[in-house]
Amino acid sequence: MLNPRRRTWALLGLTGPAYLWLTIAVFLPLSAMLYFSFLTVAPFGGREAAVSLKHYQAFLDRDFYQVLTWRSLKLGLHVTFWCIVIGYPAALALARYVPGRWREALLLMVVLPFWSNALVRVFSWTMVLREGGVLDSAVRMVFPWLEPIDVLFTYDAIVIGLVHSFLPYMILTCYVSLQAIDGALIEAARTLGASGLVVFRRIILPLSVPGLFAGVLLTFVPVIGSFMEARILGGRAGTLLGTVIEDQFTVVFNWPRGAALSFILLAIVLLILAAAWPVLRRHLPNG
Amino acid sequence: MNGGAQAVTPRARRDTGTWLAGIWLALILGFLYLPIAAMAVMAFNESVLYELPFKPTTIWFERLAENERLIRASVNSIGLALANTVIATVLGTMAALAFARYTFRGKTLLRLLLFPPITIPWLIIGTAMLVMFFWIGIGRGLHAMLLGHVALSLPYVVVVVGARLASFGPALEEAAATLGANPWQTFRRVTLPVLAPGVVAAALFAFAVSFDQFVISYFLAPPGVSTLPVEIYSAIRKGFTPEVNAVSSIIIVVSMGVVLLFARLYRFGGVPSEGGGR
């Protein structure tokens, strides 16, 4: 239809602006940060910066960073675990057991919080978890003799807040792949002699793995890079790799150290994505 | 119905399943909404320390009206989100059109490049932007935040509009061409109207991404300039007050209201139902 030259211009004109923008705002900054992570100090205010590996070395030398990295990963595993345990049955319930007219409304209810501000939702948990909060009052109304319950500023509080944040993702991705399963497959398995449990294990579960997988990625990756949730709900217990990185940029102003730690975090994320790639590739949107 | 004899039929078991499903979902909705409700209720409680018994008041909302920092932050947030919506929707829709209607070398690579902005934790992207913008002199401020927000919104727009484009294929455009429409007329009078629901959905997405965005804004906010989430965060860190509850409640109600309205208009997912089934 179009001649080759006009085609090229059309393509450039259509994709150029978006990708130029992405380059300036995402790809160049990531490169700049990679460069910074190899500097001794940030080259501002007339300071002399030299190339060195000292910030990566610091990660290896100090147990502190490794312990925190491990904590962040563990937090990611905990949150992902609870999201699966709570979210998958919910997605299954929505996709297979809730009658049609209720389904859409319930799904909307589930994902609605995800459209509202994440920070605000994390903050709202302080109302529930603190001493004298909703949880404490409710429990002590029933069991007045119990000690006051103050979950706020604990590891558990961070897990609860993060599960609350990411549960809608998990439910949504699982729901999408569960409701795409052709009902005739399940009927076919039943006529072949499979009980409900066998149908779940051999048909429903394997066919919903892509959704489960997407949910795991969408939960685990952001959680290991989280810091705001830990600050608000974790208090002193909330020191993570993410909060340490934040400190390097906003409190300590050791940007090269922060950059190196960020890249270690990024490397972990990339490793996870690379491991997930074979499954991901098969389910990229629009092939 | 001759029910009695068939009490243990598959139907009875299905009913049990539906009941269990209902209970489970109710518990989850409770989990999701309980804290939000508690926060909203406390916004109407007189005690600064959230103490009970509950004494109703609207004083915290009145305080908001006098809080100039919050008002300025709100104006910033809304302006930023609007600018972001326009830019990201236009640029993203253009890219989506290129992906949907042309085959070219490097398309897969370009598609893949959409993933980093949404898969890399915001903490990393936000600090990277801070480093870069500071280094080359763009500096911090609303303009820097706009740069960042658009970059994060673009991938969503491309995916949402792309899904809509994929749903109708080039046949409509080819039909328009055979009827004598030039490419621009085809786009104006055929592609765009059919694409509209997808574009509206993408725009809403872009608005929400920007309006909710905390991490990027946090790193790119110079002293004295902030957005609503950044302002709320610093308020929380200074110690909670019911005023934070009040402004948070307003944000929640407004954003949920917009989504509900949108869901009513467009059905779920932004694509009006076109029958068919599988």
Next chain:
Amino acid sequence: MSVVEIQGVTKRFGTTPALDDVHLRIEEGELFALLGPSGSGKTTLLRAIAGFVDPEAGSIHIDGDPMHDLPVHRRDIGMVFQHYALFPHMSVFDNVAFGLSVRHVARAETAERVRAMLALVQLDGFEERRPGQLSGGQQQRVALARALVTRPRVLLLDEPLGALDKRLRRQMQIELRQIQREVGITTVFVTHDQEEALTLSDRIAILDAGRIVQSGPPQAVYERPRTVFAADFLGDANFFTGRPQAGGRMLGPGGKELLCAEIPGDAGAEVTLAVRPEKMRIARAGEPASGDANHLEGTVTGVLYAGSTVTYRVACGEVEVTVLEQNREAAPIAQGEAVTVSWRPDHTVVVEP
């Protein structure tokens, strides 16, 4: 080999009855077709036998065992679905082996039975393929193999050939019939394709609005339809309505007398006669007619040329009849020509309205 007995089965969806007091007995080794337009209840009946639909009243027995308390997976049936419902995440082998593996059949025996079954449907060597890599016809065979490998008591087919193109359909019909004979399994099969029902089945039931209108061997149902609906749905028919006269006569269009031995002698209410188009003969006016006792004069209003056959629409007074002729003439009769249409009294059937 089993017998399926359906007694008084009734099922309503909302207020519309999907099945209304259905009685049916399907004999051992028989291939039984449920034929009807969409919404007639044929699929609901099949699904009731499978156990996906709980009847509100009535009973279903297989070999004398009551089914109503038995969940689907314990009924020991095989079913082929409209779009085959092959498990996309399993190989052909695993699909076919599924029924055996849920029954905990030993591995060696499973392998042997799956291979034998794949050989039966001529798919040896396809074990490791995925369903997505197969053509429609191949998928159909896998579905059939999967349904048969457990040696079920009854095989249920839900429009099994509906998704195939016409040529493949013909071929699969023949194969299906062969395999069914070879295995000797009692088979119930739903179709809306009357030709398929006629060529494939030992017996047919025609359903309309949840009721069985007529059932019997294909030839009997075709040659002796009992109602207007049955005559019209299974093949084409010309209908004549009029007052019966004494001696097996009826006053037809234009006051012409039509002969049919079945016409009741008492001159009571109006009767309807049905005549298949291919039973009628057509001749140009003035040329010698066939000599059959029933004949009408008319004018050709339409000619549909289909190669081996020619279909004529002929206006005979106020009624229009359809005549199907073998294409034997040098030139088909043209539109507008005056003709005589004739047929034998024993090709005329009295049908209920």
